[in-house]
Amino acid sequence: MNNKKQHAGFYGWLERRIGIDQMMHEALDEPIPGGARLAYVFGSGLLFLFLSQVITGLALALYYVPSTDHAHTTVAYISKVVAAGEFLRSLHAYGSSAIIVVLLLHVLQTVFYGSYKGRRELLWISGCVLATLMFAMAFTGYLLPWDQKAYFATAVGTNIVGEVPGIGGKLELLMRGGPALGTLTISRFFVAHVLLIPGMIFAFVALHVFFFRKAGAAGPISAKPRNSGLPTTPFYPGQVIIDMAFALALIAVLSLLAHFFPFPVGPRANPADSTYLPRPEWYYIPVFQWLKYWEGSRAFLGVVLIPAVIVLLFVLLPFLDRGAERRPWRRPIPVGGVVIVLLGLAGLGWASHSQDTKDPSIASQLHRQDEAVVQYMKQPFKPEESGGGATATGEAKESANPMVQAGEKLYQDNLCSACHGVAGKGGIAAPLSGIGSRMSSQQLQTLLTNPTPKMTGGGMPPVPLKDGQLKQLVAYLMSLK
Numbered sequence: 001m002n003n004k005k006q007h008a009g010f011y012g013w014l015e016r017r018i019g020i021d022q023m024m025h026e027a028l029d030e031p032i033p034g035g036a037r038l039a040y041v042f043g044s045g046l047l048f049l050f051l052s053q054v055i056t057g058l059a060l061a062l063y064y065v066p067s068t069d070h071a072h073t074t075v076a077y078i079s080k081v082v083a084a085g086e087f088l089r090s091l092h093a094y095g096s097s098a099i100i101v102v103l104l105l106h107v108l109q110t111v112f113y114g115s116y117k118g119r120r121e122l123l124w125i126s127g128c129v130l131a132t133l134m135f136a137m138a139f140t141g142y143l144l145p146w147d148q149k150a151y152f153a154t155a156v157g158t159n160i161v162g163e164v165p166g167i168g169g170k171l172e173l174l175m176r177g178g179p180a181l182g183t184l185t186i187s188r189f190f191v192a193h194v195l196l197i198p199g200m201i202f203a204f205v206a207l208h209v210f211f212f213r214k215a216g217a218a219g220p221i222s223a224k225p226r227n228s229g230l231p232t233t234p235f236y237p238g239q240v241i242i243d244m245a246f247a248l249a250l251i252a253v254l255s256l257l258a259h260f261f262p263f264p265v266g267p268r269a270n271p272a273d274s275t276y277l278p279r280p281e282w283y284y285i286p287v288f289q290w291l292k293y294w295e296g297s298r299a300f301l302g303v304v305l306i307p308a309v310i311v312l313l314f315v316l317l318p319f320l321d322r323g324a325e326r327r328p329w330r331r332p333i334p335v336g337g338v339v340i341v342l343l344g345l346a347g348l349g350w351a352s353h354s355q356d357t358k359d360p361s362i363a364s365q366l367h368r369q370d371e372a373v374v375q376y377m378k379q380p381f382k383p384e385e386s387g388g389g390a391t392a393t394g395e396a397k398e399s400a401n402p403m404v405q406a407g408e409k410l411y412q413d414n415l416c417s418a419c420h421g422v423a424g425k426g427g428i429a430a431p432l433s434g435i436g437s438r439m440s441s442q443q444l445q446t447l448l449t450n451p452t453p454k455m456t457g458g459g460m461p462p463v464p465l466k467d468g469q470l471k472q473l474v475a476y477l478m479s480l481k
């Protein structure tokens with residue numbers, strides 16, 4: 001662009017004050033050796049996804065309240081009541097997975113192309129920091145809905161932090177804001193998730209881009225770190241168009257997922273539930289599985305030493321792989337090392353999956369947990385009273401269901417308790433607790449309208465209720481534990 005050209009009107013007025021031409025030139029004319037390529041889209045794709053997370057996150061924060069009393073209710077409200085709330089929340093939730101996927105592709109591209117070479121150590125390290133911050137975002141965001149899955153995964157996650165020798169205990173206390181997960185934990189995770197970590201991400205993105213521009217684009221794979229000989233094309237329009245196409249593809253995939261498979265919120269966290277099997281989000285599963293193999297005295301080796309060495313080798317890669325050579329087949333150790341670690345992680349993920357599906361008791365518990373989420377999503381929105389739901393018994397959780405509550409009222413109104421006792425316990429006739437495990441709701445419904453001779457003999461009349469009410473009564477009986 002010709003900077004000497006004089007612009008007229010408003011553009012000229014601005015140009016003389018802030019130098020738009022120069023800025024546009026700086027931003028768009030970055031030379032790319034060898035021209036635009038699809039392989040270069042991942043960095044800008046990550047920036048795009050991050051901005052999408054900021055925007056959808058902002059929308060969610062308009063409704064979200066970070067406390068044990070309100071976190072779950074407000075997330076359920078977003079999902080069940082707010083117009084497009086479920087869609088936005090799903091975009092945000094799937095967006096976090098998309099970031100991890102694109103991050104992986106970005107790292108693989110950088111490693112295969114050897115584009116960390118040629119005075120790009122700081123660029124690489126700022127990227128490592130950004131990757132860590134992204135994982136921290138995923139971890140802190142996971143707790144916020146305060147449903148069963150969020151609660152138990154974070155309980156495990158913070159426990160693991162507590163295992164770190166020396167500072168672990170203090171760190172765990174700092175993260176939780178006390179010995180147990182509670183309102184202070186939500187509050188701290190919320191502050192980290194919306195202020196602290198995003199602020200750091202913005203700063204490191206700026207640094208990362210600065211280092212990138214300082215070193216220049218590395219260009220296609222070659223024997224040398226700098227493609228000084230190759231003809232270059234400017235970043236705009238070629239690469240900009242490819243980057244925008246990639247961003248559009250990302251938003252299309254996320255929108256389709258969010259629309260057709262809305263991301264659910266499960267029943268409210270119940271800390272007293274001792275049967276719940278925690279499972280983190282898929283990208284933390286390999287780590288979760290890895291930790292299972294290192295119990296007892298070997299824990300230090302597996303939990304601290306091996307991961308620390310791998311992370312350190314990875315962060316120091318540009319200092320270790322110092323040769324000018326960039327062709328991956330000539331660099332078997334760094335490229336092979338990264339591939340082996342990734343295959344190892346995939347293997348751990350697979351091991352976790354096969355353990356979960358092979359062991360029948362685990363599989364059925366996980367299935368029950370999934371089913372509870374499906375059932376919870378089917379219920380209409382109902383605000384929870386403060387403190388409710390987090391009580392010790394499963395019954396309190398069930399009574400959040402309006403069908404069950406209406407049924408309980410019918411049970412009282414029809415004097416069932418006169419013979420069967422309060423909540424089906426301690427009456428003069430058969431106890432009704434546990435009836436749900438003996439009969440299906442269909443059988444129960446038939447039985448109530450056509451009592452057996454034993455029931456009529458004992459003085460129990462056919463239940464005089466019509467379809468809807470009968471269903472409510474049955475729902476209540478099924479909920480009795």
Ligand code: HEC
Binds near residue numbers: 419435447463
């Ligand atoms: C006058 C006493 C009486 C009242 C009132 C009564 N029942 Fe019963 N109910 C019985 C007797 C007796 C049986 C048979 C118990 C047995 O099999 O030992 C029975 C059996 C049942 C069974 C089958 C239990 C089983 O384990 O097979 C169900 C379900 C049931 N009652 C539900 C109700 C409901 C719901 C109400 C209120 C609408 C109600 N009952 C009111 C006396 C009563």
